Amino acid sequence: MSTNAAVARSALSPKPTYDVARVRSEFPILARQINGKPLVYLDSAASSQRPLTVLRAIELYETTMHANVHRGVHTLSQTATEAFENAREIVRRFLNARSAREIVFVRGTTEAINLVANSWGRSHVGPGDEILITYLEHHANIVPWQMLCAATGAQLRAAPVRPNGELDLEAFRELLSARTRLVAVAHVSNALGTILPVQEIVHLAHARGVPVLLDGAQAVPHQTVDVQAIDCDFYAFSGHKVYGPTGIGALYARESLLAAMPPWQGGGDMILSVGIESSTYNELPWRFEAGTPNISGAVGLGAALEYVESLGRTAIAAHEHTLLELATERLSALPRLKLIGTASAKAAVVSFVMDGVHPHDIGTILDSEGIAIRTGHHCAMPIMEAFGLAATARASFGCYNNAEDVDRLVEGLQKVRKLFG
């Protein structure tokens, strides 16, 4: 690094309170070498890494607390139930939901959206109705609605995006109609990083009496989310994108809506009593949690959210924003490289293409340098198609990335250019 770059860097560096070196030391995987080079992990939007505190919380649960939840009178069953319900309370606090009855544990964002589509959707959506999404959605917020539409005769509508990757709010407003039954949009776009104006979207939808589901998978790791302030009706997110384990996530659902929703899956834990003819369903939220849940996953998720709170979501957001600005500036300066998605409000995601080099070749060459990025359509094919692209390369940043990661990325991209000419 040149002295000038170092000076420029120190001017850009985040608040001294955010100690990225300490944060990095808490993520064991970052000490790994990949292809003989220190790992530069720039794929947190696909899945983030886990800090020791999460791994230890899972280990502690598994080694000292495990039994099935909500069942036995024995000590371990009570310990497990407490640990599980404590995790639910942490999620409630993290999202600022009014009540833990509004927090349903699921496998992840995908399952949360499928739950709403199947339970709320099938009882509220009929022929001629419309579900309104955007072109920015991840497949998880497209396909469940297509399936609901196919089953009910409803229509799926999608609001377009401006060339800079921002939602065309005017078009969204026009698509919102008397036929709209639900608005389902991303809080943050996974492919481009665009932060959607969710408050305004909720305001517009509620003015027409339409409930709103937010796919928060990409938002929760990067910013404060307050479901009461946003006033959304459903909010879905995944544990593994917020430094927690895979296979666990949560759905927030406004209690008045959840209370009127029929169960989606049937089985143990979601009932109060079962006869051969019929059953009485359990209270909220357990009515929506059939079968033995992912208890250790929930414990790990709770630990992850507490970890994020210990760093401070505002501090993480500020740190990542510094990296976003640095990466945007450095990548923009590279010849024949084009950033895809330059919305004014963005999470720390940099999607780009290089003239004459396919994103997969970029991915392979960077991997040989120990740098992990995502290449492809990012499970968001409609937005790729809207930009006329089959694929992009995407670098996404998390709480543990630093300015050196940006340097290494730039060096890697220079190597790509050298190889491909």
Added chain:
Amino acid sequence: MHLKELYRDVILDHNRSPRNFGRLQPADAQAAGHNPLCGDKLTLTLRMQGDRVEDLRFEGQGCAISTASASLMTEAVKGRSRQEIARLYGEVHALLTAPTGEPAPELGKLLALAGVAEFPARVKCASLCWHTLNAALERTPTPVSTE
């Protein structure tokens, strides 16, 4: 992992200037290949003469490996019979997935793909064109020879 083994000069050259790029019209056979994981798309058009591929073209978009592999394939199979192509495909498949000992000499320029085996994530890129060719040939019954 040797990057230069993957991106050999022949590969880079065929990526920059793909041979037999475009579309034959009219064509006796056509097939589209798609790798949904990475979005690579490829369309092959073939003109047959009896049992032989008289001419072929490809078009589409893909990474350097998929483009170069398709370009090299068109050169390698032009003028060959179905049986010869099937044998060549077997050799290429072995080269990409389970390289053992000496590669078959009839591979010729296709040997430039030898580095792909070291990059398992990229094998699909190199084999897409061959799967597409197989699909095109399977869909086309061998016409009765008029010779």
